[in-house]
Each structure stands twice: as C-alpha cells, then as structure tokens.
Amino acid sequence: MSQVFDRRSVLKASGVAAAAVAVGGSVATASSVWAEEADPAFTHGVASGDPLPDAILLWTRVTPTPESLPGSGQGPEVEVTWEIATDNAFANIVETGNVVTGPDSDHTVKADATGLSPATTYFFRFRLGDAVSGVGATRTAPAADAALAHLRFGVVSCSNLPQGHFGAYRYLAERGDLDAVLHLGDYIYEGGGGDVRPHVPAHEIVTLADYRQRHAQYKTDEHLQRLHALVPFIATWDDHEIANDAWSGGAENHQPDTEGDYAARKAAAHQAYFEWMPVRSEADKIYRRLRFGLLAELSMLDLRSYRSQQAKPYDDDVDDPNRTITGAEQMAWLRDGLINSGSQWKLVGNSVMVSPVLVPPLPKDLLGPLLKLLGLPEEGGVVNPDQWDGYTADRGRLLDTLVDNGIRDTVFLTGDIHSSWACDVPRDAGNYPNSPSVAVEFVATSITSDNIDDITGLPPRTVGRVIEGALTTLNRHIKWAEVDSHGACVLDVTPAAVQMDWFFLANKNDPASALSHGRSYRVRAGTQKVARVGSPVTVGNA
Amino acid sequence: MAATFSRRTLLGGAAGAAALGALGAVTASTAGAADDLRVYVLVVDGCRPDEAVGEHLSVVRDLAEQGTSYSQARSITVAETIPNHVAMMTGVRPDRSGVPANSVWDPARGEVRDLGEATDLKAPTLLERLPAELGVPTASVLSKDYLFGVFGERASFRWEPEPLLPLTNHAPDIFTMGAALDMIDDHDPALMFVNLGDVDRFGHMDLSGSSIRLLRTLALIDTNLQLERFVDHLKDRGTWERSVVIVLADHSMDWSTPLSIINLDGQFDDDPLLAGNVQIAQNGGADLLYWTGPASSRAEALVHMRQIAESAEGVLSVHDPAELRLGTNAGDLVAYAKEGWRFTDPSVISNPIPGNHGHPTTEAIPFIVSGGHPMVRRGQVSPAPALTMDVAPTVAALFGLAPPPGDWDGEARTEAFQSALLPA
Secondary structure (H helix, E strand, O other): OOHHHOOOOOHHHHHHHHHEEEEEEEEEEOOOOOOOOHHHOOOOOEEEEOOOOOOEEEEEEEEOOOOOOOOOOOOEEEEEEEEEOOOOOOOOOEEEEEEOHHHHHHHEEEEEEOOOOOOOOOEEEEEEEEEEEOOEEEEOOOOOOOOOEEEEEEEEEOOOOOOOOOOOOOHHHHHHEEOOEOOOOOOOOOOOOOOOOOOOOHHHHHHHHHHHHHHHHOOHHHHHHHHHOOOOEEEEOOOOOOOOOEOOEOOOOOOHHHHHOOOHHHHHHHHHHHHHHOOOOEEEEEEEEEEEOOOOEEEEEOOOOOOOOOOOOOOOHHOOOOOOOHHHHHHHHHHHHHOOOEEEEEEEEEEOOOOOOOEEEEEEEHHHHHHHHHHOOOOOOEOOOHHHOOHHHHHHHHHHHHOOOOOOOEEEEEEEEEEEOEEEEOHHHHHHHOOEEEEEEEEEOOOOOOOOHHHHHOOOOOOOHHHHHHHHHHOOOOOEEEOOOOEEEEEEEOOOOOEEEEEEEOOOOOOOOOOEEEEEEEEEEEEEEHHHHOOOOOOOOO | OOOOOOOOOEEEEEEHHHHHHHHHHHHHHHHHHHOOOOEEEEOOOOOOOHOOOOOOHHHHHHHHHOOOOEOOOOOOOOOOHHHHHHHHHOOOOOOHHHOOOOOOEEOOOOEEEEEEOHHHOOOHHHHHHHHHHOOEEEEEOOEEEEHHHHHHOOEEEEEOOOOOOOOEEEEEHHHHHHHHHHHHHHHHHEEEEEEOOHHHHHEEEEHOOOOOHHHHHHHHHHHHHHHHHHHHHHHHHOOHHHHHEEEEEEOOOEEEEOOOEHHHHHHHHOOOOOOOOEEEHHHHHHEEEEEEOHHHHHHHHHHHHHHHHHOOEEEEEOOHHHHHOOEEEOEEEEEOOOOEEEEEEOOOOOOOOEEOOHHHHHHOOOEEOOOOOOOOOOOOEEEOOOOOHHHHHHHHHHHOOOOOOOOOOOOOHHHEEOHHHOOO
C-alpha cells in the first residue's frame, strides 16, 4: 500500500481553486493546474455528492500517520475540520464543522454541509492539523419550485481499472459545464489481476479490508480524483461493487465454499462503499430521489440488494410475478415518486437495461398463452436475464404505472452493459410501434470495461456492427446500439428536450487519449420517442 | 343584443347583454392593456399531447413554437369534458363549481344524468364576470349540446350548436369554426371560448383506436384545417397582433377492446349488503359510486364497495371524492380504470364505445399559450404543472379581472407572457 500513500497525482489546493470557476451556473474549470506535491494526509482527494437545494455531502479520506493505510485498521482517531465557502480563496466561509474519524470508518470523512443556498457554486476543503486538503468545487441543486431552463449531467458507468485508463473521467472534468455526474454503477470491480494496470489488492476482493483497499486505489486515479474534486457525484451501485451478477442472496461470482458467507461479503462491500463514496446513506439504503426544480427529478435505483436470483435465458421464470428486481418497497417508492413528481422530466438512474432486448420480441397478447404453454418467456427470448428482461412482472408494474397515470417524459439512464444504446420503451415490444413508447432509455457505455471488440479480439466496428444490426432489426424500439466503444456521456436537460451525447475514447489504454463525439439522441417533451440529432450540445453553453 | 332564437343565429346572452348595456360606458375604460386585447380559448376536445406534437396538427405545433407549451399540463380529475370546461372558465375545483364529472347520480330526480344544465354550475365564470365587472364582451361557441347547456346564458354572445350529429350530439368542427369566425366578425368579443368536438367524438367511436386510429386521424386532419382557418382569419382581419390564443384539450383519450371492460354493478349486486343499494354514474374511465341504502349501513357498505372495486380486474385505484376535491355530488367513492380499460355500468353493454377518458391515463393534455400579441413569450416549453383550471386566472390576469370570492384554485400562467407588458 505504500504506493497508494506515496502517490503524487493529487490536487493541490491552490491549483484547483484557481482553476475552478462558475460558468453559466455550472461548476467549471479551466485546464486545471496539477499538483506538484499535495499534503500526503489527503492523498485520496476530496469529493462532493447528492446535491440538495440547501445541502451537499462533502467527502475526503485522511491518512494521519504512515500506518493509517486503507483497510489496515491502523492509526489514531483524529478530528478533521471542513470548510465551505462561496469563493475559492475562502474569504467568505459560510459553514464549517468537525468530524471525528479513525480506523472504524477507515479514516474516511463525510460531512453534510447544510444551510446553503440553492443553485450556488461553493468551494470546500478539509484541515487536519496543519495539513490542508485540495480544494473542491461543488454546486447545490436548484430550489424545488425553481423553473430553471437548463441542467447538464455527466453520465458514466463501468470503470474497470485494470482494463484501461479513466480518460473519460478526465474529459468530463475538463468540460466545466456539468451540474453533477451520475454514476450508474460498477464504480469499482471486484476482480484481481490486471491487463493495463494492476488492481490493488491483486486478488479478488472479499473482506472489508479488501474492499477498502480497492476503493482507495480507485480514489487515487488522477482523472477520477480530478472529476470528484470539481463536480458533485450522484452515484448508485451495480453488481461489481460487490461481485458479478449480484442478487439479494448471492452472486454469480461468489463461491460460498471458498469465499465464505455472502451476507458478510455484501455487508463488507456496502460498508466500504458508504465509507468511500460521497453518497448519503440511510440504514444501508441507497435508492433515493433528488429534485432539480420543476425541470427534473432523479430517482436513483438499487437493483441489486432486493432482487430475486437471476433466471436462465429462455426460461419462463422471467415472468414469475413473485420474482422481483426492485423489491416491493422500492417499487412502491418508485411508482409513488413517478405519479406524484412535481417535475417535468422523470430521470431514473437505472443500473441495468429496462428496454426489452429480445430474440425475437413477440406480441404478448397474441402469442403469450402459447409461449407460456411451452415454458418460454411470454414476451420473447431473453438475451440477458440479469436485466429487467429477467423480471418482466416488475417491468410491467413500472411501465403500467406510467401509462395508467398518464405520466410523460420519463427517461431511464442506464449503465452495466459496456455499450451505448438509445431506445424507445414500449410496454409490449412485440407490438411496437402499435404498442406505443411510454418512456425512453439512454444507456451509457463503459469508461473502460471490455465490450465486444475487446472480448472477441477483433478490430472495432467489424463483428460489432453485425451484432448491432441484428439487435436493432429484431427489436424495432432499439433505435441505436454501439457495442465497441468506451467513453462518457453528457445529458442535457431543458424543458423542450433531453439530449444524450456519447463521447468515445480513441484508445482506452492511453491515459491521454482524446475523446470524440460518437452519437447524439434526443427525446422531445411529450413524445416518449428518441430521435437522432447531428451535433452534441455546445460545451459550456449551460 | 336581443336574443334571437334561430339555432343558426349567434345568440345574445341575457345576463351578458344586460351587463354590457349597463356598463357600456365603461367598456372603453377597462384596464389599459385590455382595451384592444382579444383572447381566444380554443379547446380541441380530447386531444392527446402526443397528437399535439405529431404530424397531423401542424397548426398546433406552429402555435407552440410561437408561444409557450406546457409539457406537464393535465386536466383536473375527473378527466371529462364538462368539469374541465367549467374549470377553464371558473378557475376553481369541482367542490366549488358543483361539476365533478359529466354524469352524476341525481337523488332528487332519481336518475343518473349529465351536468348539462345552467343551474348545475355553482361558481361564477369569466363569461359573465368580464362583461359585468369590466364591460368586456365575451362569447361562447361550444360544439356540444351539454356544454351549451351548462354555460347557459353566461356569455355576452353564444352560439347554439348545429347541426347536431345523431349519436354524438355535437356540431362538426367545420360548422363550429364557421360560427366562431362569424362571432368574431359580427361581435368581436374580447374573450371567446370555443370547443371543437370532432377529435373527441370521432375518437370515441374509433374501433381502430388501439391500432391505426383511422377515424381519429381523419378528425385530427380536419380539425387542423379548422384551426388554420382561425389563425388565417385573424391575420386577414389584421387582429392577430392583438390576440392571445390559448389552445388546449379538456382531457385526452384512451382506447379499450371489447374484452377490457369493467362492470361493477353486477359485482355489487352479488353482495347481499350492496344489492340494490348502489348507484353508479359511469364516466367512461371513471365510475362515481353512490351508496343509496340506509345511512346506518353506509360505513360498512363503503368498505364492501371499495374492496370489490379494488379487486376488479382493470381497476387502477379507488378514492374518497373529498381527497380529490370533487364535492358532495361526486358520491361516496370514485374508481379509476387502468389504461386500456373502461367501465360499463350498470350493464355490460352500457358503454360500447372503444374510446374513453376520465381515468388518470387521460389527464395529460396539450396546453399552449400563443398568438400574435407582443406580450406573448416566444418559443418556450415550460415544465410548470399547468391545469385546465389555470385558464381562468390566466385570462383574468390579462384583463385585470380580480379573483372571485375565495380566490382561484388555479394559477395564472403568467410565465407565458412578457411580465412588463401584463396589466398591473
């Protein structure tokens, strides 16, 4: 772990403070000045998250002594002071407070700065004795009744550190026009080893110490650290924060015979997550809702903690009404939020795809009874039962809620599958477009996690194109799929439309790799249909 | 202004005419911005929001681009024609207007009937208040007989719909729009309230509603032509630049198959406590349920009624009318249908029409504030949660009309206008 402690790519307070400015209402930065040496006590950087109109969650991790390494359980209890100000020179500090931390919380620090003003850019930092952290910039959410004209989010998922560099995070940090970054899960990966760069620890993580060390490693990545320092995150977990294809009682990548009790592993993973991520937690519950004035409301889901075990492909278990992906309580919360939302755009942070991806999709009303008789899924063959396709009863409940209550402008924002998609979401995919779209879904590709060209070893845009053609031909509601590229997305929200811009890395193995615009899709208000647009939104035009 | 009772004639409303006569001297001295202002509220009855942005209503799309479109607009519940037109002109909820649905159980008459009589409407409307309080003439051009009935003689000028088509009891849009244009030419009302019924009426009957919506589409195409006539007429007259045009729907529309029907009456009759003691006012996608048995059994009966209704296939939810602010004549319980379902009560053949509304899935509506007047903001989409009952306070704000006793329940949509140009 010495390499973690000694890492030099951290923000220097004065550097970021000088670079971070408010542009057009969003947190922004010019080309940041990178640190020569930051105080080793704050090696893991600073972060903020879950913006509310009057509060923001601040995060850091301190290393008060050389032995206080992540996951070590070593080191003293210390008191850390936080400060939040309206200026980057901290001449106008609006709130300050102290947090005691120690080995029990892995020396992580979380402080909810309250009493803030809506839609305001703030600067924050931490002190441990004479040591001062880098300066972070953040921004509160607009007032609940604000009729704002614009929001812009970064949208990311699936950042597997050994499979590449986080150039996509760097790109988002450099944009300078984001209100927040939505991380849709797979922020860390549980596996060991590494291709491009090694995981720490080198083995698959299972224990609390393992998970803490893994989080610590990710928090020292220079690109991720920079983005955390400049833009508040709104994150949820997917499976790899614990183990591949996790469900409420286990995971595909968990072997009880050799890795012990799954509940203990899950508890350890969750504890480390809540320690190391700038998210609010309430009794191990991560699903939550954040409002951005009258313009948007964001429901962040937890699709791993309460779900039934995955069914097998082409197994009619996917239709079992007693199986769930959300759990009853979360489903009731989600439906209630959609029905009673006072905001125009109902954004749903959704870790796995909700759109049917079926081979082929079949009209349920027509062929459902026959398929049921044959023991096949009523809506058609399921490619990936880990997605909502594997839990059709819950998907039906959710989509019925939208149509039964006349709810418009619902946008699912999804990660998980390391590829890019723009979809209409019909209630009955086999009858689409006669079964009209009731929502849309934008799927962000992976930051680094392997996809088709990586897995097949074939050149990009070869076999991938064949797969994309098959998927969109068989599933007419899927308007676009791209299964080769990695990168980040930008979601632009206005009363008139929501637009997703995909930006792709030229080479994920190169930390300095450029990104270029890949594709853009938009849903206009009231339409529930995606349509391609030629250009991304202008950077900084917030 | 003397009333002439030919059906083709534009009638002078007695109350409005008298008020105008008495206040004629002050007509020219009403609030400054209102002196030459003309406001037209055009209701495309039953129009869905996806249709308003679709290929067949190009005029509505154009108006939206020239004004403010409310992307989250909804009707008030119950999403029926009469209560929402009443809400537009009164600005208050049904528990104050007396009109919660199209059809209610009338215990005095011992029948389920439409609220299509002038005495059914208990709240003041813009149609008589503007002439009475500001000397501003108003007009109503309403294609449906029950709308003509419920607003009675409130407007200064009114058109009695004709020719009424059999079965639909409405005048086709081509005639309604003709009357509206005549109304402008003959009387030039400052506020005109127009209902275009084709989209709704042909939608109700459209057996292809769940698929290609053939009749509905034809109606949309024709209504678009009528709206084009209206805009062109104002431009030809040279009055477009002093006009505010509000285009909205009263509710939208949902289609169901013959097998997706809900009959509660039969299930109530199977319950010994309820048999013969429940009346149902069926409103397409909503049923108003009335306990008519002994008062001493009411509490127990409502539990039975709720349990039966909630467990019926196709029922979305059951509510206490008070929580929905529907008023006492809405009965004891209100049941909503799911999307793709309809109520048919009392018998399974009582409601054979495929297109229905009244349930929450039909609450989403288009709502556009446009026109050529310079105070209209251009090219806005607003996420504000506009409701049909916002029309009255919005129009009142334009003319400088005070709120009614007890204030508005709706909210003036002033974000659609340049605030500096609004009357103080």
